[in-house]
Amino acid sequence: MSYDEKKEKRQEASRTILDVFWSWVEETSALSTTNENLTKALNYAKNQKKYLETFLEDGRLPISNNSIRGKYQTLCHGKKSLAFC
Structure with missing residues (x-):
């Protein structure tokens, strides 16, 4: 799906x-x-509204960060001293 199509779908489904x-x-x-x-x-939600709705305006942004998080969790497993873990 193109980025514009994703943006349109998000607007329809999430708005x-x-x-x-x-x-x-x-x-x-x-x-x-x-x-x-x-x-x-x-x-917090009220103060972050603009940022929480960013995914509606840009089809390139993932809705979830689960795929990235999974990669870092694999890297961080057993390495609690790393700053980003």
Whole structure:
């Protein structure tokens, strides 16, 4: 699939889901809660929205980093002293 086709598919498939997610984040953020972890996670999501949606704008970007992560985990297994592990 070309990069433009990927971008188009991502827009079709993910935009609605992300819109619902961001609505939920805004609604939940407006509620009063004592759960500090939830508040922290919601604030992080709001602050990173631009970056979390980057995959929608560029078909060259992978949606997941699992393939890269797997390569590094193989390299890092048993080598805890490496900075990137």
